Amino acid sequence: MQKNSRNILNEFDSLIRSIKENDEVFSQKSIDTEWQRLYRKIEKPKKNIYKKLYFSLSIAAGLILLFAFSYFFLIKRDEIKRVSFETIAESFQGQGESTDITLIIDGKTVKTPKEKSTITYSKNGIVTVDDKKIDTKKALSDVIEASDDYNCVIVPKGKRINLTLSDGTKLYVNSRSRIIYPKIFAANVREVYIEGEAYFEVAHNKDAPFVVKTINLDVEVLGTVFNVSSYKELEKTTITLVEGSVKVTDHKKNDVKLKPSQSVEYTSGKLGEPEHIDVSLHTDWVSGYYIFNSTPLQEVLTKLSFYQDVNFECDLSVSNLMLSGKLDIRTDFDEILQNLSETAGVEFIPKGNGLMLVTCTKSASITNSN
Amino acid sequence: MDDYQVWSLLLKGDSEALKLIYYRNYDLLLNYGYKLCRNEELVKDCIHDVFLKIFGNGKLSMVDQIRPYLLRAVRNMITEEMGKKGVVNCVQFDINVLLSLESRSAESQEGQDDEELRKSHKLINSFSKLNNNQKQILYLRYVKNLSFKEVADFLDINVQSAMNLASRTVSKLRNILQNEMK
Numbered sequence A: 001m002q003k004n005s006r007n008i009l010n011e012f013d014s015l016i017r018s019i020k021e022n023d024e025v026f027s028q029k030s031i032d033t034e035w036q037r038l039y040r041k042i043e044k045p046k047k048n049i050y051k052k053l054y055f056s057l058s059i060a061a062g063l064i065l066l067f068a069f070s071y072f073f074l075i076k077r078d079e080i081k082r083v084s085f086e087t088i089a090e091s092f093q094g095q096g097e098s099t100d101i102t103l104i105i106d107g108k109t110v111k112t113p114k115e116k117s118t119i120t121y122s123k124n125g126i127v128t129v130d131d132k133k134i135d136t137k138k139a140l141s142d143v144i145e146a147s148d149d150y151n152c153v154i155v156p157k158g159k160r161i162n163l164t165l166s167d168g169t170k171l172y173v174n175s176r177s178r179i180i181y182p183k184i185f186a187a188n189v190r191e192v193y194i195e196g197e198a199y200f201e202v203a204h205n206k207d208a209p210f211v212v213k214t215i216n217l218d219v220e221v222l223g224t225v226f227n228v229s230s231y232k233e234l235e236k237t238t239i240t241l242v243e244g245s246v247k248v249t250d251h252k253k254n255d256v257k258l259k260p261s262q263s264v265e266y267t268s269g270k271l272g273e274p275e276h277i278d279v280s281l282h283t284d285w286v287s288g289y290y291i292f293n294s295t296p297l298q299e300v301l302t303k304l305s306f307y308q309d310v311n312f313e314c315d316l317s318v319s320n321l322m323l324s325g326k327l328d329i330r331t332d333f334d335e336i337l338q339n340l341s342e343t344a345g346v347e348f349i350p351k352g353n354g355l356m357l358v359t360c361t362k363s364a365s366i367t368n369s370n
Numbered sequence B: 001m002d003d004y005q006v007w008s009l010l011l012k013g014d015s016e017a018l019k020l021i022y023y024r025n026y027d028l029l030l031n032y033g034y035k036l037c038r039n040e041e042l043v044k045d046c047i048h049d050v051f052l053k054i055f056g057n058g059k060l061s062m063v064d065q066i067r068p069y070l071l072r073a074v075r076n077m078i079t080e081e082m083g084k085k086g087v088v089n090c091v092q093f094d095i096n097v098l099l100s101l102e103s104r105s106a107e108s109q110e111g112q113d114d115e116e117l118r119k120s121h122k123l124i125n126s127f128s129k130l131n132n133n134q135k136q137i138l139y140l141r142y143v144k145n146l147s148f149k150e151v152a153d154f155l156d157i158n159v160q161s162a163m164n165l166a167s168r169t170v171s172k173l174r175n176i177l178q179n180e181m182k
Helices: A001-023 A028-041 A054-074 A075-093 A281-289 A295-306 A335-346 B003-011 B013-037 B041-058 B066-085 B099-107 B114-128 B130-144 B148-155 B159-181
Strands: A103-107 A108-113 A115-123 A127-129 A132-133 A150-155 A160-164 A170-173 A177-182 A190-202 A210-211 A217-221 A225-232 A236-243 A246-250 A255-258 A260-268 A288-295 A311-314 A322-328 A346-350 A355-360
Touching: A001 B114, A001 B130, A001 B159, A028 B013, A054 A236, A127 A288, A132 B041, A150 A160, A170 A177, A190 A281, A210 A246, A217 A225, A217 A236, A217 A288, A225 A281, A236 B114, A246 A260, A246 A335, A281 A288, A288 A295, A322 A335, A335 A346, A335 B013, A355 B148, B003 B013, B003 B066, B013 B066, B013 B130, B041 B066, B066 B148, B114 B159, B130 B148, B130 B159, B148 B159
Parallel strands: A115 A160, A190 A210, A311 A355
Antiparallel strands: A103 A108, A103 A150, A115 A127, A127 A132, A150 A177, A160 A170, A170 A190, A177 A190, A190 A225, A210 A217, A217 A246, A225 A236, A236 A260, A246 A255, A288 A322, A346 A355
């Protein structure tokens, strides 16, 4: 009888053990992800009226409410992701009119008047701007909004930055750009959103593909070096691959895989075919040169206007002049204009308020360059 | 920080407190939820809904014990959601604590020899002969290690009844196992 009862006891233990083993064990990462998901659904009413941020963010709050509702009611996950990134981008819109490089982190705004800045995120969440550490701990009583989970860097005209993210990915961000990324990357995917232009050197992580989202295209990568150009004014998005491999997808789920030294253009709602090109054409801006090959003058000037506070208005007679060449962006602007004037046979007439009229030189006949 | 302190912070609207409660009870709530309903999405969403409710609720008061409170809230939320959806993806409306075990033990069968397998099948069969309350009390008390006070709170009975239920369940299980062994 005793043996029997000991057996029964063992059986009971075995049963309990099997049930225990049957339970799921959740990794820290998965709990973190689920918590992030929950946290974003929480809206905290603003209690601290003294902060000036309240006024500038009150419009943003309305947009974030929109974001929270669309998060609840939209069904397709892909669509949710697209709405949220764009709405988040919009919530940072109001802050973009400064002429200084601006970093928005945890609801705080950090500015630097330098022309070229280096921003680094270390693995353990320490953020430095030009070697100066930024205090990112926020008091619990501070306003907490969905946009606080995202950091935003705004690079105005004439400025550039080197940005290193917490996973080691390096970005060189060109003028007239805005880049938005979560403070903490999700465990299974790394996403950033960009308007403008940046050159990426993505840190390798096979568990978490890196995705660059622009207004029209998604670029999915795995440890790679590439360039993204998405300026509204140019009405086209260009992705150029230097090293590695990327997959480029548009909203209609068309996708294109790029091999090194290939580039693809998205224009007028259509994703083109990959083309072999000289990558330096699209990436030398990183070292300070702007290279163009059979590019209409209008486009060359639009790009130049990103580096200076000038707007160009081209005469019909000159706007389609095709130019090929290389400009050193760091030289004196007047020199650049002089250069263009001589090469293209155009004249620049200042009209005040930063407006420059471009027309053909009165003297001599026009010889189309290249 | 003990549960009482964390809950007080939560009443003041501290989201870090909510986070702590979430992390501390995630395992319990999710595993319990899966025993009620096999639809992972539904369970996760119900848990989130519960947390949103308690965080956004201005009338929330001090609670005796957090775990039974959360378990009951999750159980009610899941029951409600299952009701709305009919019974798609979820097994019967009855609370069957062990159905997920049957499907999962099939997965863990690699690497186990026949003897072991037969044994665990027998054990599982015995367990499924218990009723809802008996299954839940065994699971919460012996697998999840809740105190008798907590289990009693959850089942809405007094502590003495909970202890009696537990010992009666163990005896019943013993009988079933004895019969199985014959």
